[in-house]
């Protein structure tokens with residue numbers, strides 16, 4: 303298969319962690335834009351459910367386990383076709399904890415899933431894309447990669463994902479493979495809605511953004527689909543922040559916070 307063969311509307315995208323949240327929303331958006339969608343998730347029931355709604359291919363995969371990622375790569379490409387696009391949205395989250403209360407097992411597992419798992423997926427699928435001469439990878443990082451937060455394992459893992467993205471963009475650019483990251487701010491996926499309802503946030507995350515609200519999952523999906531598509535054909539190695547202005551608003555605290563909206567006429 304040549305690169306030219308894969309430039310049709312029926313390109314295959316694999317979404318790892320596509321069984322819920324941002325990954326699931328991205329699957330729906332990309333299907334609507336003509337992509338054929340494969341869903342991999344540690345939660346095999348969720349992968350099967352989303353894949354069947356999208357008329358795609360679903361499989362169970364724990365991104366942190368090298369043999370599962372390699373087996374998954376062989377299975378998807380044999381049974382569904384060559385993967386052109388890949389979105390890595392699988393992640394492990396952690397509670398807010400000071401270092402002396404953060405169990406090393408949580409530190410290790412967070413790094414294993416978020417960093418090593420992202421690397422394993424990039425290695426397995428990016429290498430295959432590079433051999434074919436075409437592909438586009440979008441790794442999901444986080445605003446936790448950009449600012450200081452008391453989520454030491456999660457934030458460190460996401461900062462490393464941004465670095466990995468840049469390194470692999472250099473590695474595979476001449477082979478026709480682009481590698482980018484998207485860093486969402488607090489995004490209203492069902493998991494976050496539950497946390498909001500159960501009072502697990504110290505304050506509404508939307509109050510800390512320039513736009514005064516949280517991010518919607520489809521807004522992150524739009525950025526992911528853009529980077530995966532040929533509309534971003536000269537863009538590689540970047541980290542596109544989709545945070546409703548969390549980053550810019552964070553330094554306004556010493557000036558009393560961002561300005562409220564003016565009174566409308």
Ligand SMILES: NC(=O)c1ccc[n+]([C@@H]2O[C@H](COP(=O)([O-])OP(=O)(O)OC[C@H]3O[C@@H](n4cnc5c(N)ncnc54)[C@H](O)[C@@H]3O)[C@@H](O)[C@H]2O)c1
Pocket residue numbers: 318319320321322323324325342343344345348363364365366390391392393394415419442443444445485486487488489490491492493494
């Ligand atoms: N929602 C937010 O506020 C937010 C903010 C910043 C970054 N992010 C990032 O966006 C991505 C998606 O997050 P989400 O909020 O949609 O979460 P989510 O929990 O809704 O979805 C994550 C999916 O990944 C799967 N998963 C977890 N561990 C896995 C593993 N080891 N192997 C394979 N699949 C695994 C889960 O089963 C789940 O379906 C993550 O990388 C997350 O760090 C989310």
